[in-house]
Amino acid sequence: MQYEVEVGGRRLQVVVTRSGDEFTVAVDGHPSRVDAARIDGHTLSLIVANGSAVDGQRLASREVSVAPDPISGQLAVHVGATAVTVTLNGRRRWGRKDDGAGTGSGPQRLVAPMPGKVVRVLVKAGDQVTARQPVVVVEAMKMENELRAGRGGTVAEILAREGMSVDAGALLLVIQ
Amino acid sequence: MKKILIANRGEIAVRIIRACRELGVSPVAVYSECDRTALHVRYADEAYAIGPSAPRESYLRLEALIDAARKSGADGVHPGYGFLAENEHFAAAVRDAGLTFIGPTPEAIGTMGSKTAARTAARRAGVPVVPGTEDPLAPDATASEIAAAADAIGYPLLVKAVAGGGGKGMRTVTEAADLAGAVRAARSEAGAAFGDAAVYLERRLTRPRHIEVQLLGDVHGTVLPFVERECSIQRRHQKVVEETPSLAVSPAVRSAMAAAAASVASAVGYTNAGTIEFLLDEDGRFYFLEMNTRLQVEHPITEMVTGIDLVRWQIRIARGERLDLDPERLLRPHGHAIECRIYAEDPDNNFLPSPGRIQQLRVPAGPGIRDDSGATAGLDVPIFYDPMISKLVAWAEDRPLALARMRRALGEYLVTGIKTTVPFFSWLLAQPDFQAGRFHTTYLDEVLKARNGRPFVEPSPAVEEIAAIAAALEAVMSPSTLAADAPAAHAERPNARRWRAHARAEGLR
Numbered sequence: 266m267q268y269e270v271e272v273g274g275r276r277l278q279v280v281v282t283r284s285g286d287e288f289t290v291a292v293d294g295h296p297s298r299v300d301a302a303r304i305d306g307h308t309l310s311l312i313v314a315n316g317s318a319v320d321g322q323r324l325a326s327r328e329v330s331v332a333p334d335p336i337s338g339q340l341a342v343h344v345g346a347t348a349v350t351v352t353l354n355g356r357r358r359w360g361r362k363d364d365g366a367g368t369g370s371g372p373q374r375l376v377a378p379m380p381g382k383v384v385r386v387l388v389k390a391g392d393q394v395t396a397r398q399p400v401v402v403v404e405a406m407k408m409e410n411e412l413r414a415g416r417g418g419t420v421a422e423i424l425a426r427e428g429m430s431v432d433a434g435a436l437l438l439v440i441q
Numbered sequence: 442m443k444k445i446l447i448a449n450r451g452e453i454a455v456r457i458i459r460a461c462r463e464l465g466v467s468p469v470a471v472y473s474e475c476d477r478t479a480l481h482v483r484y485a486d487e488a489y490a491i492g493p494s495a496p497r498e499s500y501l502r503l504e505a506l507i508d509a510a511r512k513s514g515a516d517g518v519h520p521g522y523g524f525l526a527e528n529e530h531f532a533a534a535v536r537d538a539g540l541t542f543i544g545p546t547p548e549a550i551g552t553m554g555s556k557t558a559a560r561t562a563a564r565r566a567g568v569p570v571v572p573g574t575e576d577p578l579a580p581d582a583t584a585s586e587i588a589a590a591a592d593a594i595g596y597p598l599l600v601k602a603v604a605g606g607g608g609k610g611m612r613t614v615t616e617a618a619d620l621a622g623a624v625r626a627a628r629s630e631a632g633a634a635f636g637d638a639a640v641y642l643e644r645r646l647t648r649p650r651h652i653e654v655q656l657l658g659d660v661h662g663t664v665l666p667f668v669e670r671e672c673s674i675q676r677r678h679q680k681v682v683e684e685t686p687s688l689a690v691s692p693a694v695r696s697a698m699a700a701a702a703a704s705v706a707s708a709v710g711y712t713n714a715g716t717i718e719f720l721l722d723e724d725g726r727f728y729f730l731e732m733n734t735r736l737q738v739e740h741p742i743t744e745m746v747t748g749i750d751l752v753r754w755q756i757r758i759a760r761g762e763r764l765d766l767d768p769e770r771l772l773r774p775h776g777h778a779i780e781c782r783i784y785a786e787d788p789d790n791n792f793l794p795s796p797g798r799i800q801q802l803r804v805p806a807g808p809g810i811r812d813d814s815g816a817t818a819g820l821d822v823p824i825f826y827d828p829m830i831s832k833l834v835a836w837a838e839d840r841p842l843a844l845a846r847m848r849r850a851l852g853e854y855l856v857t858g859i860k861t862t863v864p865f866f867s868w869l870l871a872q873p874d875f876q877a878g879r880f881h882t883t884y885l886d887e888v889l890k891a892r893n894g895r896p897f898v899e900p901s902p903a904v905e906e907i908a909a910i911a912a913a914l915e916a917v918m919s920p921s922t923l924a925a926d927a928p929a930a931h932a933e934r935p936n937a938r939r940w941r942a943h944a945r946a947e948g949l950r
Contacts, residue, residue: 266917270909273900279913288917290910301914306922307800307857309911329911330857332800333923340923342908346855346863349900349908353916353923379794380824384629402626406794406828408609409630 271352307332373415373440377431381405386427386438392420394440401425401437414440442517442541442760444469446510447481448531449521450500452815452831453736454481457519460752469513471506473499475823480815487513494825500524501636503531507538517759519543523827526735527554527604528636543759544713545658545734552709553732556603557641563729566708568701571720571728573643577603580639584621587642591620594644600624602631603639608678610634613645648881649720650689651675652727654702655743657754658712659764666699667743668774672718673882674869676792676889681862682869683739684779685746688840688878694725699772705729714740714755720882738782738832741813745778745836747771776836777843781851781866783814783831785822788865789896796824800858805850809836809843822859830861840878844870868897 268279280291288299300312308330315323327344331351334341340351385402388394399411400420421441431437445461446469447454454470458481461468470485475494482488489509492499499505501524510518518535525531526544533547544550553559557577560570574590582590591598591614600623602610610631612623624640632638655667671687672680690698702717716737718730740751747770758764786792798821804812814831816822822830833854835847851867869875874884900908915923 266913268913268916270912272905272909273902275902275905277906277909279909281913281917283917288914290913292906292909297910299910299914301918303918305801306919309914309918311907311911311914313907313910325907327907327911329907330801330855331911331915331923332857340912341857342911343855343857344900344904344907344911346852347898347900347904348860348864349905351908351912353912378790380796381794384633404633405824406796406826408794409626409633410793411626 269354272349304328372421373418375400375412375414375437375440377403377433377435377437378410378412379403379405380433381410381431383425383427383429383431383437384409386423386425388420388423388438390420390423394418394420400440403431403437412437416440442466442756444486444513444515445517445519445543445756446471446506446513446515447485447519447521448500448506449519449524449526450476450479450481450815450826452813452829453521453523453738454479455484455815456813457521457752458484460750460756463750464753464756466517466756469509469515471500471509473825475821475825478820480817480820489513494823496524496825503528503534506531507534507540510535510540511538515540517541517543517756519755520735522735522738527733529554541759543755545711545715549709549711550734553711553715553734554604556601556605556731559732560729562709563705566701566705568705568729569727571643571646571730573598574641577639577641578624587624588617588620591617591642594642597645599643599645600627600640601643602627602635602637603641604635604637605631608675608680610640611678613678646720646722646728648883649673649722650687650880651680651718651730651882652687652690652698652721653716653718653737654698655737655740655751656702656706656711656715656717657751657758657764657766658706658715659758660712660761661763662707663764664703664706664711665764665766665768665771666703667747667749667771669695669698670737670739670742672739673880674875674885675882676885680739681782681784681885682779682866683742684777684840684843685742686774686777689721691725694721694727695772698727701727701729705732713758714751738829739780741811741832741834742778742780745811745834746774746776748775776838777840778834778836779840779843779847780832780834781847782829782862783833783854783866784862785828785830785859786862787860788862789894790860791894792862792865794824794828795860796822796828797859798822799830799856801855803853803855804831805833805853807850809846810834810850811836833866841876844876864896864898 266281270277282289298314302310311327313325330343342349342351381403384404388400394414396416397413401412418440422439425437444467447457458468467486470482470488471491472482473494491505520526529547529550532542535542597615600612612627614623627640628638650673658664670685672683674682716733719727721727785795787795802818811834816830837843837846854863
């Protein structure tokens with residue numbers, strides 16, 4: 266199986282072939298032998314032997330877990346306790362339902378960065394706002410978070426209402 | 442006291458349950474709707490539902506808590522910290538119900554819980570206070586009256602909730618133009634968090650350290666101070682790392698602070714556990730800041746260097762027992778202890794809350810490590826409460842060894858499903874200024890601003906390649922794991938990424 270994997274700004278070609286109980290995994294043409302033992306639904310223990318003759322004796326032990334990241338839609342991989350975000354075959358949308366929020370170009374769409382409650386809406390439709398001006402206050406986990414306009418413009422549409430509970434990603438207002 | 446109702450949730454409720462067990466006392470839990478499966482419920486002998494998830498409808502409802510205490514036949518009530526821990530009406534309601542409140546008297550909470558009244562009490566005890574307004578701002582004070590009070594104190598200043606704590610209901614104001622907004626925000630946050638919107642103004646000292654003194658007082662008039670805790674590492678006025686002893690406190694300053702703390706507490710007839718907070722300036726002068734009339738989040742580090750179980754003593758004091766501890770021992774720390782508050786926040790995304798289900802959790806263990814947690818795999822971190830999931834504490838013979846041990850423990854701390862502040866702590870503990878103890882209360886906010894959102898952990902190319910191998914192997918071995926939640930349509934959702942980019946670039950608040 267061949268995969269294109271995006272990680273840390275690099276695009277790697279990863280080819281996986283099964284050989285008996287083990288796998289041979291080639292990253293951009295450099296093969297390693299990998300013994301993968303399953304720990305639980307998300308976790309593998311890997312013992313990796315580098316393919317080159319010189320390093321062939323060194324066996325690296327790595328615990329990894331792989332899970333869809335519901336926020337970004339990418340894969341959240343942990344290598345030990347270190348988190349690494351990975352995109353497989355250009356599919357960024359693992360584990361995330363499309364909310365039909367539309368395209369990102371043109372008007373600036375301010376969305377709730379986390380689930381919470383709209384405490385205050387500081388602008389009205391038609392108001393002129395400047396970059397970094399606070400426009401909506403969302404309370405989550407006992408803290409009030411001022412959401413600011415990314416850039417200046419006119420408030421075209423306000424969907425947030427004071428007292429309203431919102432999910433992460435909910436559209437709050439649109440600045441034209 | 443045979444049975445104690447714990448009027449709290451999460452990790453502190455679990456901590457108190459452990460003290461109850463060790464004393465042979467039966468612990469009783471209360472829970473809101475979303476906490477039905479929380480660890481504190483599972484550890485307790487009895488558990489009572491007290492209402493919907495929002496704090497105002499459950500953990501802040503006096504009657505519901507007293508009612509649960511009556512039903513269970515509990516004879517004591519421990520408030521933990523946060524929620525009603527510093528609410529004098531709750532302490533009085535517990536007493537009026539014929540139960541023992543495990544904490545100070547309602548009168549002492551009333552005096553010291555009001556920051557303005559506490560400042561007056563400290564001045565009367567001969568302890569210097571930070572300059573500020575003597576009384577809270579009147580609720581109907583006009584903008585020009587507030588501005589005049591601010592001008593008299595001078596900028597920069599802090600707007601602080603009279604009933605505040607934990608950095609909530611507090612705002613820094615550096616220029617007059619921001620004053621009205623800061624007062625409005627602080628009042629609103631204070632009203633929501635504490636049920637009291639009153640605020641006052643206080644001068645902000647330049648580059649002070651936040652040093653605090655733990656106290657225990659019994660009902661026979663003995664007040665004992667402990668070695669100080671260094672709590673200068675704060676993000677937006679919220680402590681994130683604490684350690685004891687402080688590198689900045691000499692033996693002479695230690696005894697002077699301990700004596701000042703004890704005299705303030707004695708002056709108000711203080712009983713049970715409490716903490717006096719001071720600001721220490723660069724010349725070694727200290728000022729009374731406020732008193733917390735409850736157990737503190739950072740109490741474990743004091744326990745680690747003195748060997749005293751503070752929660753057990755809270756219960757013993759409430760039973761009327763005498764504090765028969767050697768006062769010298771409490772001021773002579775054995776080794777060094779440090780605590781990191783593990784929050785469900787995404788440090789690489791401006792520390793936004795990261796509620797959700799914990800998929801995997803494996804906490805560090807081994808020599809000198811203590812993890813006080815209320816989290817387990819499979820539990821949801823709810824959006825309704827403080828996002829702290831655990832307090833990770835390391836003890837060792839000296840500070841460098843304690844830091845090395847904490848860094849080792851952070852490397853073992855595995856949490857998936859939600860983001861946590863673990864990577865941030867790994868970064869912080871590697872900073873030369875932190876390692877050298879060169880910091881003050883605004884140090885962290887300054888270095889975070891200077892970093893401008895750079896990721897705290899930048900995986901090496903070798904680690905990235907292992908991650909790529911892992912993702913590809915999972916796709917081969919268990920495609921259903923990855924595909925199970927995959928959506929039917931893979932349309933780009935620019936929104937999610939846009940707000941992240943936006944949050945990173947602009948900062949929330």
